[in-house]
Amino acid sequence: MIRLSVFYPVTEGATFDHDYYKDKHVPLAVKAWGLSGAEIDKGVDGPYVAAVHFTFDSLEAMGAAMASEGTGEVMADVANYTSITPVLQTSEVVA
Amino acid sequence: MIRLSVFYPVTEGATFDHDYYKDKHVPLAVKAWGLSGAEIDKGVDGPYVAAVHFTFDSLEAMGAAMASEGTGEVMADVANYTSITPVLQTSEVVA
Numbered sequence: 001m002i003r004l005s006v007f008y009p010v011t012e013g014a015t016f017d018h019d020y021y022k023d024k025h026v027p028l029a030v031k032a033w034g035l036s037g038a039e040i041d042k043g044v045d046g047p048y049v050a051a052v053h054f055t056f057d058s059l060e061a062m063g064a065a066m067a068s069e070g071t072g073e074v075m076a077d078v079a080n081y082t083s084i085t086p087v088l089q090t091s092e093v094v095a
Numbered sequence: 096m097i098r099l100s101v102f103y104p105v106t107e108g109a110t111f112d113h114d115y116y117k118d119k120h121v122p123l124a125v126k127a128w129g130l131s132g133a134e135i136d137k138g139v140d141g142p143y144v145a146a147v148h149f150t151f152d153s154l155e156a157m158g159a160a161m162a163s164e165g166t167g168e169v170m171a172d173v174a175n176y177t178s179i180t181p182v183l184q185t186s187e188v189v190a
Contacts, residue, residue, distance in 0.1 A: 003136055005146075022190050039188060041098055044154070046184030051100075059139070089141030093134060095117050 001093040002056045007048045008084045016049050017081040018042055025077050026052055032070025049084065055093065062090070096188040097151045102143045103179045111144050112176040113137055120172050121147055127165025144179065150188065157185070 008016060026038050033054070041051040056062040065071070078086070103111060121133050128149070136146040151157040160166070173181070 040190040041186035042189045044185040048184055089143055090139040091136035092139055094137045095135040
C-alpha cells in the first residue's frame, strides 16, 4: 500500500481553516480520487499545523488519481482554507 | 485519538536500516508503550526516508507512555539503525 501524506508546516502569519479542511476539502479530494476515506491530523505539537494521509493500492493507482480530471479542482480549493504551501510525502506502508 | 508521528528527514551521508527498524525497533517501542501496533512508512518520494505513526487514546496516555521506564531503551536503540535525528509531531486525529 502507498501512503500519500500532505503536511502543512507551521508558518508565521499563515492561516489554516481546520473545519473547512475536514468538512469540505478532504471530502472533495476523497471523492475526486475515488477513495474510501482519509486520515486527518490537527497538529498539537511539532512542525505541522495539519496533515492528511491518503492510501492507494499502488504507485500506479496514486499516479492515475493525481492525473484524473478532479485533481485541478482539489488543488484550486487549497486557497480556500490556507495560505501555507503544503509538503508532500509518498511512502510505502511496510507494516 | 492522538497520533505521534516520528519522521526521519532525508539527510546527506546518513544511513537508515529499514529492516532493523521494522523488525526490531518499532516492535520494541510498541511493547514498551503497551500499544497494539504501529504504522511504518518507507519513503518513496519526499522529505522523509522513513516514518512511524503510533496512536494513543489521549495526550495523557501518550505522556504516560513516554514517561514509562521502557522509553529509555527505545531511545538508546535509535543508534542501532540510523544516524538521522528524528522529527516528532503530535496530532489529534480528527477524521
